[in-house]
Amino acid sequence: MKASYIYLAVFAYFLLGTIVALYAKRGMVRGVSDFFIANRTIGGFVAALTYSATTYSAFMLVGLAGLTYIGGVGAWGFELIYLSGLVLVAFFGPRFWLAGKKYNYITPSEMLGDRYQSKGLQIVTAVSSIIFLIPYSAVQLIGIGTLMNGMSGGVIPFTAGLIIATFIAILWAYMGGMRAVAWTDSLQALIMIIVSSISVLFVVYGSFGGFGGLFASLETRYPEWLAVPGPGYFNQAAFVALALPWFFFSLSNPQVSQRLFIPRSLGAMRTMVMGFLVFGFIYTFISIIWGFSARLLLPDLASGDLATPSLLALNIIPTSISLLVLIGITAAAISTINSIILTLSSMVSQDILKIINPVMEESRLFTLGRFFVPLFAIVTFLFASLKLGLIAVLSVASSAGLLVIVPAIVGAFFWKRGTAAGAITSIVIGGIAAFWFQFGGVKPLGWGPGVWSGIISTALFIIVSLLTTPPEEKAEAFMSYVNGALRENKVI
Amino acid sequence: MKNQLAWWTIWFLIIVLSAFVVPFSFLSGITRITGAFLYWGVFALTAIISVGIITSKWGTGK
Numbered sequence: 364m365k366a367s368y369i370y371l372a373v374f375a376y377f378l379l380g381t382i383v384a385l386y387a388k389r390g391m392v393r394g395v396s397d398f399f400i401a402n403r404t405i406g407g408f409v410a411a412l413t414y415s416a417t418t419y420s421a422f423m424l425v426g427l428a429g430l431t432y433i434g435g436v437g438a439w440g441f442e443l444i445y446l447s448g449l450v451l452v453a454f455f456g457p458r459f460w461l462a463g464k465k466y467n468y469i470t471p472s473e474m475l476g477d478r479y480q481s482k483g484l485q486i487v488t489a490v491s492s493i494i495f496l497i498p499y500s501a502v503q504l505i506g507i508g509t510l511m512n513g514m515s516g517g518v519i520p521f522t523a524g525l526i527i528a529t530f531i532a533i534l535w536a537y538m539g540g541m542r543a544v545a546w547t548d549s550l551q552a553l554i555m556i557i558v559s560s561i562s563v564l565f566v567v568y569g570s571f572g573g574f575g576g577l578f579a580s581l582e583t584r585y586p587e588w589l590a591v592p593g594p595g596y597f598n599q600a601a602f603v604a605l606a607l608p609w610f611f612f613s614l615s616n617p618q619v620s621q622r623l624f625i626p627r628s629l630g631a632m633r634t635m636v637m638g639f640l641v642f643g644f645i646y647t648f649i650s651i652i653w654g655f656s657a658r659l660l661l662p663d664l665a666s667g668d669l670a671t672p673s674l675l676a677l678n679i680i681p682t683s684i685s686l687l688v689l690i691g692i693t694a695a696a697i698s699t700i701n702s703i704i705l706t707l708s709s710m711v712s713q714d715i716l717k718i719i720n721p722v723m724e725e726s727r728l729f730t731l732g733r734f735f736v737p738l739f740a741i742v743t744f745l746f747a748s749l750k751l752g753l754i755a756v757l758s759v760a761s762s763a764g765l766l767v768i769v770p771a772i773v774g775a776f777f778w779k780r781g782t783a784a785g786a787i788t789s790i791v792i793g794g795i796a797a798f799w800f801q802f803g804g805v806k807p808l809g810w811g812p813g814v815w816s817g818i819i820s821t822a823l824f825i826i827v828s829l830l831t832t833p834p835e836e837k838a839e840a841f842m843s844y845v846n847g848a849l850r851e852n853k854v855i
Numbered sequence: 856m857k858n859q860l861a862w863w864t865i866w867f868l869i870i871v872l873s874a875f876v877v878p879f880s881f882l883s884g885i886t887r888i889t890g891a892f893l894y895w896g897v898f899a900l901t902a903i904i905s906v907g908i909i910t911s912k913w914g915t916g917k
Contacts, residue, residue: 439896446902447899582887586887587886589887603875630914633911636910854912854913855860
C-alpha cells in the first residue's frame, strides 16, 4: 500500500479525533478530579465505549488473531474467559464507585492507601502499576510501528509510526484529560468495531462464501485448530497461564479499574458494563475469525504476528477497507496508550506527589500531574524503540505483574482483617516473582508467571495480614458505609 | 443478600471452571465448530446474561 495513503488516512483520523477532543474539553474545569476522572460525570454510552477502547488494544486484531493463527480455538477460549471476568465489575464496580464518591478517590491506589491507612501502600501500588504498564503501553506502540512499516512495504519507518502514535496520544490526553480521552476513545471504539466488522465480512464472504463456508473449510483443512490442545500451542498449562491473569484484568489494571470511578450514576455504570460485554463479544469474534481466515488463506507465515498485516496486504480486501482496518488498529492502540498514560499521571499526582508534599495546592498538583502525560508517553516511546519480543508475551507479562494487586482490592471490601503490611508484601514480592518467572523463563510445575504471581501474592496477603494489626476503625467505617450504600442503591 | 452473593459466586466459579476444563477434556477430541468453539461461545453468552441479571437493579435505588 502506498505510504501516502497511510499518512493521509492517519491525518484524517487525527483531525477527526482532535475535533472531538476539543469538543469534549469545553466543559473542563481546572482541577485534578476533572482532569483525571471527569468529575465522575461520564454518561453510560461514552463510559461503555471508553472502557471498551481502553481494554481492547492492538493486541486483538494483531496478537489474538496471531494466536488463533498458530494455536487455533484456544485463543477464543482464553479471550472469552477474560470477558467473563467482567463479573468482577458486577461485584466490585458499585463498591469502587460508592467508595470513590464518598471519599473522593481519584486512583484505585488512593483507595487502597486510605482503606488500609498506609501511604506506603499507596506509593507501592502506584509504582508497581507504573513499572508494569510501561511495557504494556510500549507493545501497543510496537504494534503500530510494525503495522505501518509492514503495510507500507517498509517505506514508513518503524520509528515514524511510533512518533505519530506518541504525538496523538499525548495531544489528546494533555489537552482535555479524561473528558477528551473518554470522547476520543468513544470515536475510536466505533471506528474499531465498524471497520473490523466490515473487513471481516469482506474476507469471509469474499473468500469462503460466508461463515458456513469458513467453518466447513476449517473442519476439512485444519480440524485440529478447532480443538484444544489442537496444534499444540494451547496445552492446558499454557492456557491457564494466559487466561488466569486476564480473568482479573478488570481489577488488576488501574487504567480500567479507574474507569469504575467515572460514570455519573450506577445506572450509567450498568450501561458501561453491558455495553462493554456486547462490544467485547463481537470484537473477540471478529479477531478470531480474522486469525482463522489468515490460517486458511496464508498457511505458510513465519509468525502469528504477521497474520493480520499479511491478510490486509492480500487483494481480497479493497485498499480503502485495508486502510480503514489500519486506522482501526491504530485507534485501538492509541486509545489504550493515552488512557494508560493519563492513569499513570494521575497516580503520580495523587499517590506520589500529594504524599511527598501533603500541603501542595491542587492547582500545582494538576499542573504537575498533567506534565507527566507527555513524560510517560516519551518513556513509553523509548521503551518501544527497544523492540522487545512478541507482542502477546509482553502484554501477558504485564497482566501477571499487575495481578498481584487483586488480593489487596478484594480484601479492601471483603476482609476486615487485611492489613497494609500484607498488601505491601503481596504486591512487592508477588511483583518480583512475576518478573523473575517471566524473564527467567522459570515454570515450576509447568505453570506460567500469571499463575504463580497470583498464588504467591494471595498467600502472602493472607499470612502477613494475620501476623500484623489491621486498621480496625477504618475497615469498619469503610465497609459499613459501602454495604449500607449498596443496600440503599438496591445493588444488593 | 449474603446468600445471593454466595450463589452468584458459586455459579460463576462453576461456569468459569468449566471453561478451563470441559474443552480440554470432554471436547478435546471434537474437531468441529460444534466442539470447543461452540462451548466457549455459549459459556460467554451465559456469563453476559448472568451479569445482566446481577446488574439489573443498579440505579433504581435512591
